[in-house]
Amino acid sequence: MNDKRTDGERPLAVRLKTARGRTTSSQQWLKRQLNDPYVARARAAGYRSRAAFKLVEIDDKYHVLKRGQRVVDLGAAPGGWSQIAAQRVGVAAGQGRVVAIDLLDMAPVAGVEFEQMDFLDPTAPDRLKETLGGSADIVLSDMAANAIGHKKTDHLRIVALVELAATFAREVLAPDGAFLAKVLQGGTEAGLLADLKRDFTKVVHVKPPASRADSAELYVLATGFRGTA
The missing domain is CATH 3.30.160 (Double Stranded RNA Binding Domain)
Structure with missing residues (x-):
């Protein structure tokens, strides 16, 4: 080079x-x-991936991560988002808890509890709440379905994954909780968006500066979970 x-x-x-x-x-x-300047910044800061800055920028704007919260990070590997969540909820100071979930193994992150499991497993919500010591305050998902290069199919795949993550979030979130997940440019499908607006008081789309300009990546943030009946 x-x-x-x-x-x-x-x-x-x-x-x-x-x-x-x-x-x-x-x-x-x-x-x-x-x-990519974010790659260099991630190395310098000791973050597992440049994706850590996406959560930093979203949280700096919307303030969804607060001291003492219980956080779930779906599809967490390699752990960049878990690192930020642990910092912002105060795990090192004995405040808050972060549980990372992934099918893949993940190197330990200081203060983060890791569960190697499929979040679609019927037992996953109960196992998660047991590990957390209660319901979650926020569910994070930076997961993306494997792309095949066909724009419409890739969009449908990631929306389906977000729908599954949202269903999981409803099962583990405490009232007034939040859900943040990756989608693709073009917005969230009408059905999913309607469901989120029904169950959360506010739903917005956000593209943080760390998300590459040429990427179709977008995030949906739903706050104020109304709770399950």
Whole structure:
């Protein structure tokens, strides 16, 4: 790789030394990673991924994470969102709890309890509340279904995943709780949006600055859970 600097101040875009053996898509991904300021910031801050800054920016604007809260992080690996949640609810100071859930194994995150399980398992809500010591105040989901490159199909897949995550959230959230999940540009499907508006007092879409401009990624934030009947 060549990392040339202009006048000793700001680095120019990093270029790949060779593309041999790499597909076009992998070349594009690597170039994007090498030139992404959030990747460098994540390394410097000790965060597991650049995605940590998406939660930071959303929370800085909407203040959904508060001291003492119980937080669930769905599809948590590699753990960037769990790190931010633990910091903001005060786990190190003995306040709040964070439980990370994923099918994949995840390296330990300080102060975060990890459950390697399928959140779709019928026993998952009860197991989660037992681990948390009660109902959750917020459910986070940065999950994304595997993309196949067909825009409409990819959109439907991720909406279906959000619907499942929202159903799980309803089962574990305390009244006035919140739900934050990744969707795709074009908004949330009408049915899901209507369901969220029925069960939460406020629902908004948000695209944090850390979400790449050329990405179709978007987040839906639902606050003020009305509780289950």
